Structures are given as structure tokens and as C-alpha cells.
Amino acid sequence: MIVVGDLVTDVLVAHGGPIQPGSDTAAAITVGGGGQAANTAAWLAHAGRPVTLVAAVGDDPAGRERVAELAGTGVRCAVRTCPGAVTGSIVVLAGPEERTMITDRGASLLLAPDDVRAAVLDTPDATHLHLSGYPLLHDGSRAAGLAALAAAAERGLTTSVDAASAAPLRSVGAEAFLTWVHGCDLLLCNADEADVLAGPGSAAEQAKNLTAHVRNVVVKQGGDGATWAAQDGGLHSATPDRVPMLDPTGAGDAFAAGLLAAWRDGHSPEAALRAGAMLGAAAVARIGARP
Numbered sequence: 001m002i003v004v005g006d007l008v009t010d011v012l013v014a015h016g017g018p019i020q021p022g023s024d025t026a027a028a029i030t031v032g033g034g035g036q037a038a039n040t041a042a043w044l045a046h047a048g049r050p051v052t053l054v055a056a057v058g059d060d061p062a063g064r065e066r067v068a069e070l071a072g073t074g075v076r077c078a079v080r081t082c083p084g085a086v087t088g089s090i091v092v093l094a095g096p097e098e099r100t101m102i103t104d105r106g107a108s109l110l111l112a113p114d115d116v117r118a119a120v121l122d123t124p125d126a127t128h129l130h131l132s133g134y135p136l137l138h139d140g141s142r143a144a145g146l147a148a149l150a151a152a153a154e155r156g157l158t159t160s161v162d163a164a165s166a167a168p169l170r171s172v173g174a175e176a177f178l179t180w181v182h183g184c185d186l187l188l189c190n191a192d193e194a195d196v197l198a199g200p201g202s203a204a205e206q207a208k209n210l211t212a213h214v215r216n217v218v219v220k221q222g223g224d225g226a227t228w229a230a231q232d233g234g235l236h237s238a239t240p241d242r243v244p245m246l247d248p249t250g251a252g253d254a255f256a257a258g259l260l261a262a263w264r265d266g267h268s269p270e271a272a273l274r275a276g277a278m279l280g281a282a283a284v285a286r287i288g289a290r291p
Helices: 036-046 061-072 106-110 113-121 139-155 166-172 174-180 191-198 203-210 251-264 269-284
Strands: 002-004 008-015 027-034 052-058 076-082 089-094 099-104 128-132 158-162 186-190 216-220 226-230 235-238
Touching: 002 036, 002 113, 002 139, 008 061, 027 036, 027 061, 036 052, 036 061, 036 128, 036 251, 036 269, 052 061, 052 106, 052 113, 061 076, 076 106, 076 113, 106 139, 113 139, 128 139, 128 251, 139 158, 139 174, 158 251, 166 174, 166 191, 174 191, 186 191, 186 251, 191 203, 191 216, 203 216, 203 226, 203 235, 216 251, 216 269, 226 269, 235 269, 251 269
Parallel strands: 002 052, 002 128, 008 089, 052 076, 128 158, 158 186, 186 216
Antiparallel strands: 008 027, 089 099, 216 226, 226 235
């Protein structure tokens, strides 16, 4: 499997209660690898799937550390080092129920179409390409995101796209984003992203509406489960067992990895949703976005 998107440094601030503006808030702070695409690739490797990550980092210690971390987990890194650029970094404010991200995308914005095309050509055994939505949501990397989907189509790979984040989705607009991903095999979005792309409604209604643009849609609802709608009218849902939540960071990335691994192995939508929920539960039970 080929995963295209971002590889950054996460500064994770895990706080147990409300942040106290203008004062001190107790928290556990860790620094390590992050990025939606990189996290999904790490969870795919954890699930035993061969995976290649296509990304860009700066020519700095952080970039070298991020690549080494992923390579150590078994991810093949088709990661370009960009001279004069800094590796992206994200401050993640993670509370008991939600997380907020303060982002410097850095070299991630320099991901180029040639990076993606080379990786697709150099991975002849790949059958699927998964694109983090972040490259599409920023002017600098959009051409690379579009090139990823085009290269996959040329090679006959199946494709999936994660809608990534509600705020930048809102900035580019639902119509533009849905045009960019039109015809892909699977679109994943959380409840906030589904509101942007499909408007208000139940998860089932939103997923069904979005199948006008893509073949299958999964709307994630956190602890309330997820809903899968297909263009043929099929509708499936799964509700995970409740588990104690330590940190929600990376849960959606882990869910995507579990779901994709099961789906590409030929399992049913229901089984794929359950597999996604299992990895998502493993993610929220630990601090950090990676296995």
C-alpha cells in the first residue's frame, strides 16, 4: 500500500482538564513523530501490511529523526529531504475528549507531483493508494495530491482519501474538494468534516449524499462508531466497545489503517469497520499518535 501526505514532529501536550488562559495548566508533554499520513502508515505496518510513505521533510535533525522512527517500524520511506526547508511541526493540545492542533506545515507544503509519481512507479506490488487530504487543502502541495490520484488511476490502483480537517476543508470549500476526489473508491471523514462536505444530517444521510461523488463513504463518529455507505445503496454501521480514553491523538489515523487493511484483504464493510474500531481503540488507550 502507498500512503501519501505529511510527516511532521508532534509536540503533544496531554492535559487532564481545561486549559487555564494566562496561567499554568498541568500537562504531560512529549515530542515525537506525527502527521496524518505517517501515522496511518505506522499503524498499517503495525498491522503487518507492507506500506510505503510518500512525504517531504526539511534538511534538519527533526526530518532525519522522523524518517528513522518510521523506518524502524517497518515503513518504507519515499521521503524527499528539502534543502533550506524545516520539517513541519504541530503542537497538539490533547484533552480527555478532544484535541486541538496548532500547525506549521513546513516542508510538507513542498511535496511535489514528481515525488508521488516516482513512488508509484517504484512500488510495483502496490494495489492501493491512500491519500491524506492535507496535501489537497494547501496551495503548495495540492498538485502533488492530485498527481497521487492520477498516478493511481493510471496504474489501476484503488484509492482512498481522508478528508483530514474541518477548518481547512471549510476554507477551500466542499465543492472544490469533492471535485478533486471525484471518483475515488473510498472517502473517510469524521463528523465535523462530514458537516462541511455534506451539510447537516445523520451520519447515514451524509454518507449516502457523498456517494454522489465517490464510490464508498465512511463517516466516523468517535466512540459512537462509524457508518459506511456505498453507491449501490448498501449501508453498514458498527459501534465499538467503550474503552477508557487516554489520548485521542491519532485515533482516526489508526482507524483508517485498520479499516483499509481489512477492506483491501477482501473483508466486508462491517468487518472493515470493526477492524478500524479495534485499532482506533488501541490508539486512544495510549499517549501519542503511533503504535
